[in-house]
Amino acid sequence: MRYDLKHLATFIAVAEELNFHRAAERLAMAQPAVSRIVLELEDRLGVKLLERTTRKVRLTESGRYLLEEAQEILDRIEIAENTTRLLASGTKAILRVGYTTITGHALMPDITREFRQSNPDVRLELEYMTSPVQRDKILQDEIDLGLIDGPFQSSEIESRLVARHKLWALLPPRHPLTAKPHLTIEDLAKEKLVIGTNAEWPTFRRIVVALFQSHGYVMNVGQEASSLTGLLGLVTAGVGITLFTAMPRYCGENAIAPRPIVTDPPLQIETHLAWRRTSINMAKRRFIEASQRVSAAYLAP
Incomplete structure (x- = not known):
C-alpha cells in the first residue's frame, strides 16, 4: 500500500x-x-x-x-x-449542437444568446451540418441536439417545432423583378436561379424543387454555390436570383433586394430542435427551454 x-x-x-x-x-x-x-x-x-x-x-x-x-x-x-x-x-456542461444554413443566420444565434444568458458555464460547441447528417449524428451520440429543417420521422428522436420560415427571393437591386412587391413561382420559373448545391442544401432544394413542380414548372438553375455567403455574393454581383427563408441580418437592402414569394397554398419550411429520446440531461433540458422561449417569435403568423 x-x-x-x-x-x-x-x-x-x-x-x-x-x-x-x-x-x-x-x-x-x-x-x-x-x-x-x-x-x-x-x-x-x-x-x-x-x-x-x-x-x-x-x-x-x-x-x-x-x-x-x-x-x-x-x-x-x-x-x-x-x-x-x-x-x-446541468450548471456546467458541454453541449454539441448542429445547425443548418437556414438556422445559422438568425435562429441559432438567438437561441444561443438566450441560453447563455442563464447558463454561462455551459460550453456550446456549434457545428454546421445538413439536416440528414444531423439525424445520423444524433443517433450516433456525436451531437446532443440539432436544428433540423423539414419534416422527418424517427422513433428514436424526439423533437420540438421551433420555427416556420417563409420563402423569399433575394434579387440584385437593379433586377427588373424588384418593381414587384412580391413574386410568384411563375415569375421565378422564367429566371436562371442561383441555388445551393445538393450536397450542402439537400433538404432546402428538395422542398423548392417540389414547390416548382406543384405549380407545373421546373426550377431553372443557372449557377450553384455551396455556401450562403457564396450565393449572396453571386446575387450582389448580378449573376442571378437566389431563394432563401429570410433576408439575412448581415445584408443591407442596398446590396440585395428581398421579395416575398406568394404560393398557393402558402409554403412554410419548418425547423425542429431534435435530440435522442433516451439521452437527456439538465443542460439539454435548459437548452430546449431556451429554444421554446425564442421560438415564439419564429412561430408567429
Whole structure:
C-alpha cells in the first residue's frame, strides 16, 4: 500500500503551519494522529519530509517539492469534484449542437444568446451540418441536439417545432423583378436561379424543387454555390436570383433586394430542435427551454 489523500492533506497542513499542534487544530484531529500519518507518509515514500526539533519544524528539500505537488493535486481534485456536481446539475456542461444554413443566420444565434444568458458555464460547441447528417449524428451520440429543417420521422428522436420560415427571393437591386412587391413561382420559373448545391442544401432544394413542380414548372438553375455567403455574393454581383427563408441580418437592402414569394397554398419550411429520446440531461433540458422561449417569435403568423 502506498498513501492516500488523507496523508497528503495532513502533510500539507503540517507543512503550511510548520507546527503539529496548529495543524491538528486545523484538521480537527488529535496531535498524535497527525504525527502518525506524517510518519506513515515518510515511511511509504522512503524519504524524510520534515526536520523536527523540540522547538520547530522545518521542511526538507523533498518536503518542499512534495508540498507544491500535493497542493496542486488536492486543488485539481477539488475542481474535479465541483465540476462533477455542476455537470450533474446541468450548471456546467458541454453541449454539441448542429445547425443548418437556414438556422445559422438568425435562429441559432438567438437561441444561443438566450441560453447563455442563464447558463454561462455551459460550453456550446456549434457545428454546421445538413439536416440528414444531423439525424445520423444524433443517433450516433456525436451531437446532443440539432436544428433540423423539414419534416422527418424517427422513433428514436424526439423533437420540438421551433420555427416556420417563409420563402423569399433575394434579387440584385437593379433586377427588373424588384418593381414587384412580391413574386410568384411563375415569375421565378422564367429566371436562371442561383441555388445551393445538393450536397450542402439537400433538404432546402428538395422542398423548392417540389414547390416548382406543384405549380407545373421546373426550377431553372443557372449557377450553384455551396455556401450562403457564396450565393449572396453571386446575387450582389448580378449573376442571378437566389431563394432563401429570410433576408439575412448581415445584408443591407442596398446590396440585395428581398421579395416575398406568394404560393398557393402558402409554403412554410419548418425547423425542429431534435435530440435522442433516451439521452437527456439538465443542460439539454435548459437548452430546449431556451429554444421554446425564442421560438415564439419564429412561430408567429
